[in-house]
Amino acid sequence: MDDEDLVSVEVTHEPPDDLLKALDEGEPETAHWAGLTATRLRHGEASKELRSLAAVDEAEVKLLEHQVDAAHRALFDMNGKALLADEVGLGKTIEVGMILKEMHFRDTDDSVLVLTPAQLAKQWQAEMGEKFGLEFVCNYDDEFEGFDAHDHVIASIDTAKSDRHRATVLARDWDVLVLDEAHYVKNEDTDRYELIERISYDYAFFLTATPIQNDLTDLYNIVTLLRPGLFGSREVFHRYFIDGDQETLVNRNELQERLEQVMIRNRREETDIDFTERHVDTRTFEPSRAERELYEAVSEYVKGAYGRDQGQKLVLMLLQKEVVSSPAALRKTIEKRLYEQGELTHKAELESILEAIDAIETVTKRERLLDIVEEARERVEMGRVIVFTQFRATQDRIIERLAREGYETHAFHGGHSSREKEEIVAAFEERGGVLVSTDAMNEGRNLQFCNIMVNYDLPWNPMKVEQRIGRIHRIGQKRAVYVFNMALEDTVEEHVLDRLYHKIDLFQQSVGELSSILTRLEDSGTSFEDEIFERLVSAGSEVDLENDFDAMAVDLREQRDLARKVEEFNSGVFRGFDLGADDE
Template structure:
């Protein structure tokens, strides 16, 4: 729990009164500042409405009722300091856009710093410009010349905390701070937390869909950065609000009142948004004899090498994933390994695998991919399809194959500059065709103009699968979404897909639900991918492997039940604290 243990204490009426006094005293510390900020926001402008909304172009942005309400409450009921904690996909960025537009209208935004994960900085910049007419410089722009040279800046939080920029960022008094994905600063022992803790600002808006990920301390740390003193000290918070086993809350009404001062959380179920349907089509294909021989040779090599030297684990795991992605991906890694380590054990086996790669004339997945994209060419607007793969070598091979068939193709990977990535997305939207992407595309980007996605190979971590799907299945998507999963029969890919992903109903869940399942499963320190690999290499037979994956599926179902209980707990925190326990 971020380095702190829950305090095991029975809260009596007498001690509760003392703790409440302590909480109230801490909360009063910032009252005067809050009042000054609120007055400044309202100066010269009545706060009965968001006046800047009249300036917005309705063709650029469609504002939803819950978003307008959130912006209004953040500005005028919370004094310009708010935690926007809507569930995934409800448009928290739009809420911030409205807030910043209104502050610009009221001239209370002399300097604004927006901190985001690196991959989302350019998207924030584009959305604020296109939807709200707000111009920000991004730290990835050529014209960016430092945090003391511009008044409206969007930057990755890791750039801001770097040795090069940290002192400059902290030296300024910022009018407005926006922090995206605020749960990344929940750990007070990190440089990110320390940066936000030391920043000077008048107004602040934090965004997160998961204010509680594992412990109530997550919520305490994030809220205390935004509104210091609201919950008192950490010890007081634990003693006053949490009982020793952390399964029920005490003094829930008081916690609710304090959260209502700073947090806004809209849930999908409570909005009138009609998300489009998601159709999942899983296609499994028989391997050719040459592909089957190659897969068996790689699996045998991986098992043998791992049993002798566990230090090779990451490379061996990579080979097991690449063999079901493409011969090109496998060949690239083996040749690199042979070149870099001339005295490599099992070199003869790797040379044999390379010979088997050369024997493959037809790549089953790529041929079957042609069937899918041909359907799209006839039935989907501009024939747009996004094809995801984990490997650059696979990406290059697929690009060549599709281009040879006359398709318009686009390539997206982590090696592109920020400007190149923006241009690729624009070209894909304008020209249509097939976008072949690595997982560099899988977080944050908005691609609602496309409604068809193919997982050419499947990551072993289900979060990454849902992140891919989330690029097209989100607010703004007006059509049914089609997801195609491709897998080779009798491979680890089939086991992962059929025995794990379908057991937890992966393709119908949200990022938040998956995060809860996986975070609780991985508390032991073993990742989801590690677990799959260990079961794969340690199985003595095909029957053992099937049984092992069935056992893992049962574990997942149990974790899902725990995740459901966590959701009930969160609902208690956010939606009235009705957890069936009386206040002490």
């Protein structure tokens, strides 16, 4: 940034007396802000201070020292081009929010483009607005009219690179480019990489917790987009920093020195954040005879239908998930197949499944859920519990059952508007009770005021499970977190929990480790859910199924070990970084 953009009031290199006094005598919140400001002043220069620091609403976000320091370094030490590579959970989005807030104060943000994975676009929009008062239009908003019609845009990178919008994106000279999950552009042969390479911008901030996923080429490609020439050509980079088999890093000190010019990486153990404990309680229940017969009927149908037509995989997978969620969710899909798709060869099988649904008088999991929420009502402030389900029909039935027992209930799903979602969360915080949510809650909601959640039904993708838990187990949670998993005995749900998730210590792993495991699996061409489904439909017996899941657990442990080796390699590359700490 130019100095004329950074004209500030005169400051000294020592914190003012009133700030020091606030640290010693002030209220906790006053002391917190005073501490951040004092540290910035101690390191600052007259034209290089964060003017916007005091303007951040303390009620919306409590900035941490490493976040403020990262924002300052990215803006001033790295001239507005930085790779923010903090470990998962340390608040990289907050760091970017602070950066953009500061640029707004300095009038250097006339045009800002934030590119994210599709599922994170609305989350970014909400966080920038709610926490920093920065208004963006999102490409999923009704009022979005194109990349040339708005000056502050948040969009999925795939929308930006599409034939419809690509030319417009590239025609503009953007003041600021933000790229979330920057490892998505690690491959220089992709349209995503080419788009970022060709975008015109003055300042850029890339975010990723995993700058190296497979080898150092990932890092080279990402850094070269930000700082072309920093590492020289790809051939020179490989010859100078990596030995022949790419397993040993050479000239490490010089690599670190160059990375320090562009990358900021904070690690959990190097911050003052004290994450609370996580306790996981898996409860399995014996299904009623009617529920057992329904499960077996659906499983038999799914196996047969998949054997006849593998193109039905998605809907058959859905049926297998719905049958352990609720009869209501299953009924909806079965009836759709019967009545919306015309004549079906297997109409009799589907009608038989509907009869099995009608035979169920009591839904075991729904009744056992009452035990958990009653424990919470007796022991937890305002009895707050979050219950997650994948299906709206299941959500409706849970709400009805809880309401009959006199519980305060709140429903949260993707059909609500942004304002309605805010009102629902506010009511849950103010009045307590039970919030029953679909996975729409994964979109950036922070619910640290609650510390109990229930997985009523279980996503087969472990990252989705961690995203659910992440709503409450995150920075700002002050209590131990309790996670309850519910499953019916001898169903795919129990197999996934017992033979996969628990055997690979899913619930105690970091999000970064999970991401690495899943990325390696999906790079082989198979998704986690596909793998589960294939084993489910091809097993010849219950024993075969158990053995198949055991074998999958072994494969996943191997992937986890590989992921840890990559992390060890990363640590070798990143070790010794100046993380902005005060060395006095």
